[in-house]
Amino acid sequence: MDEQYILKKLKTFKSIKPDNKYSEKSRMLILSATADHQKADFKTPFYSFKNFIEILRTSTVVGFVAFLLLFFMGGISYINKNFSPLGLEGLSQKSLVTEAEEINNSIQITLEQIKYLDQSNKKTINSINEVSNNKPVYETSATMPEEQSKQPTETESMSQNGIITNNTEDTGNIGKNSTSTENIGNTESMDNIEDFLINASSTESNESDNTDKLLEEISK
């Protein structure tokens, strides 16, 4: 086997070729890879300017997105504060507790007032009952005109008082004057009792009015 024959045979190795699919895939992968010179090269003014533009564009987009996020978050918090039912002042915990305490205190005061009025009312009723039990004749003012007609005239009252005396007949009346004196004292006491009863009834009516007013307030 001579050299020419070997060299001739070596030429046939030229038919050795790579697979077409592999070649295309390899080419695509290689060209998509970034070459080192395409990385940041700040020595080149043009490339630094181009890089600056790229950075500016990216930062603008990022800043805009951040602004939108803040805007939406702020809007949501504003809506939640003003329009959300959870945002009503009356429903905040502290205000609710304070308001409840105030209402409770006002109710307590009202209850104590009612109690006081009830007690005073009872006392008034008791006193009225006592008075009515002692002097039943002058209980009401309606009976007063009748009593006035039964009252002696002036002359009679004067004779009763011992101012005008008759003869012996009058002497006999002296003894009777003592009883008129008693009648005079009895009249004064009756007037006092009448005044007391009038005052008591007016007081009672006033107190009942006050009680009604308080009850109305409570019901409100």
Add this chain to the structure above:
Amino acid sequence: MLRGETISQFYRYNMLDGQEKIEEESIILDAIGGKASAFGLLYDKYNERIYRFIYLKVSHREEAEDLTHQVFLSAWKNIQKYKIQGFPFSSWLYQIAKNQVIDHYRTKKETIDINDIDEPEANNRLSDKNFDLDIEMAAIKKAILKLKQEQQDVIILRFIDDLSPKETALALNKNESTIRVLQHRAIKNLRKIIQSNHK
């Protein structure tokens, strides 16, 4: 645009070496400037050569494909370091390919016996018609692998890729005279190996 059209456009059907060199230089300058399409043209031109060079040295199709991919990837990533000094761009690619094969053998833990080389697959690349030719080619391929690395390189570049002694010298970073000596010794040794295999 199809790849065939780009290659024809690249060559412009011009057979003058000078014109081709000028066109290649402009393409290389564009690739150095970061133009991926320019490097794509260079890839299309030298892909087969680099693959063949590596395949004849590793005798395994998949390994040859991976190493070829690594060669061009490394070239594209370091294209800025390439300086046009009147040498062909292929010389630079062959140097990268040679180093890749050396690194491959260094890192490769498993060793494959030369008798276990995937012959049928290699034969498919060559020819499906002439069975005797396939046997001969397989024998020659085995013989090439038994040569020294430098002699293999010379055989492949000079007699398979048809590079000139000058281009081969540039590719292997040696003198032309060294290449001629290596070439002579390589052919002589190859002949001995083939004859001994026949016996």
